[in-house]
Amino acid sequence: RMQGARQLMKVFVTRRIPQEGMRILTQAADLDVSVWDSDEPVPRAELMKRVAGINGMLCLLTDRIDAEVLDAAGPNLKVISTLSVGFDHLAIDEIKKRGMRVGYTPDVLTDATAELTVALLLATARRLPEGVDEVKSGGWSSWKPLWMCGYGLSGSTVGVIGLGRIGLAIAHRLKPFGVKKLLYAGRAPKPQAAEVQAEYVPLDTLLTESDFIVVSCSLTPETKGLCDKAFFSKMKKTAVFINTSRGQVVNQEDLYEALSSGQIAAAGLDVTTPEPLPTDHPLLTLKNCVVLPHIGSATYSTRGTMAELAANNLLAGLRGTAMPSELAL
Numbered sequence: 001r002m003q004g005a006r007q008l009m010k011v012f013v014t015r016r017i018p019q020e021g022m023r024i025l026t027q028a029a030d031l032d033v034s035v036w037d038s039d040e041p042v043p044r045a046e047l048m049k050r051v052a053g054i055n056g057m058l059c060l061l062t063d064r065i066d067a068e069v070l071d072a073a074g075p076n077l078k079v080i081s082t083l084s085v086g087f088d089h090l091a092i093d094e095i096k097k098r099g100m101r102v103g104y105t106p107d108v109l110t111d112a113t114a115e116l117t118v119a120l121l122l123a124t125a126r127r128l129p130e131g132v133d134e135v136k137s138g139g140w141s142s143w144k145p146l147w148m149c150g151y152g153l154s155g156s157t158v159g160v161i162g163l164g165r166i167g168l169a170i171a172h173r174l175k176p177f178g179v180k181k182l183l184y185a186g187r188a189p190k191p192q193a194a195e196v197q198a199e200y201v202p203l204d205t206l207l208t209e210s211d212f213i214v215v216s217c218s219l220t221p222e223t224k225g226l227c228d229k230a231f232f233s234k235m236k237k238t239a240v241f242i243n244t245s246r247g248q249v250v251n252q253e254d255l256y257e258a259l260s261s262g263q264i265a266a267a268g269l270d271v272t273t274p275e276p277l278p279t280d281h282p283l284l285t286l287k288n289c290v291v292l293p294h295i296g297s298a299t300y301s302t303r304g305t306m307a308e309l310a311a312n313n314l315l316a317g318l319r320g321t322a323m324p325s326e327l328a329l
């Protein structure tokens with residue numbers, strides 16, 4: 001039909017997302033929305049087909065958006081909006097080269113992710129999953145003075161690697177547990193560190209002095225494999241390691257070695273390589289390793305807000321207006 005003669009902008013959404021976001025896209029009169037309407041990831045071959053000719057894409061951290069996908073999409077693709085704050089799944093150089101805009105979801109998931117990190121830290125340090133297993137298996141024979149002991153935050157030194165939005169929110173939450181000293185390491189000192197009286201130290205100092213080490217940095221070429229044999233060997237034998245950033249920051253073979261040899265006390269991971277972690281993975285045989293299925297931002301309200309923000313980023317990008325959260329490329 002000739003009607004209006006204005007062409008709709010084609011959008012592909014790579015997964016079923018919370019209705020808060022979907023509603024915004026389907027109600028936009030200038031969009032033609034197509035969705036991979038499943039809770040499981042779109043297969044790569046299907047992704048390559050579905051992106052052909054689109055103007056905008058709302059994607060997830062499980063979609064690798066590289067030159068191949070961008071080429072398959074073609075020159076009409078102008079906006080990529082990811083339902084995540086992390087953007088290591090996006091080939092930023094290729095995207096930049098093609099003059100595209102990128103939206104992401106910082107801030108709105110900071111509280112939920114910091115809260116989950118604290119939960120994981122306490123669960124790991126006080127051995128909660130192991131304790132629950134003992135209750136169910138009959139391993140709980142009596143109250144025993146030497147049984148199921150772990151490590152407490154009170155009077156401890158906590159080291160945060162990557163004192164960004166989430167790292168700072170974690171520090172704010174840990175302080176009231178009686179943490180004596182907060183250390184942080186990163187590329188440069190952060191003025192916000194003053195809010196939690198955190199001290200900027202070289203990584204080696206953080207590793208040797210901390211009772212708890214929390215990794216909350218972004219995944220970059222510099223942080224990839226950062227937590228390796230040398231890293232774990234500098235930690236105290238009684239220290240607890242927590243990672244809620246990205247799995248690839250950790251060398252998992254080295255972590256397994258450190259945990260099984262008693263080089264470090266325990267580890268709690270919300271992120272792994274790969275995801276999902278195969279059920280026969282060696283790390284899952286260890287009592288002192290708590291693994292969660294990447295649920296840092298998983299509260300109902302946070303996921304709804306993330307979807308709303310990702311949808312609004314996409315719309316603004318397509319309409320050529322300011323995005324609520326645009327990634328500076």
Ligand code: NDP
Pocket residue numbers: 085086087106107109113161162163164165166167185186187188216217218219220222223244245246270271294295296297
């Ligand atoms: P920010 O960008 O605010 O924080 C990232 C921090 O990492 C920055 O302070 C950055 O420092 C720091 N960093 C970069 N390179 C290094 C390095 N070499 N050594 C130490 N620190 C470094 O992002 P957010 O806090 O919002 O998110 C952080 C990450 O958390 C995301 O990138 C994502 O991967 C992950 N995440 C995981 C979730 C989960 O479900 N488990 C949920 C949400 C996020 P600088 O400012 O100097 O670059």
Ligand code: DGY
Pocket residue numbers: 061083084085086087109296297
């Ligand atoms: C992110 O946003 O990067 C998290 O990993 C999931 O919320």
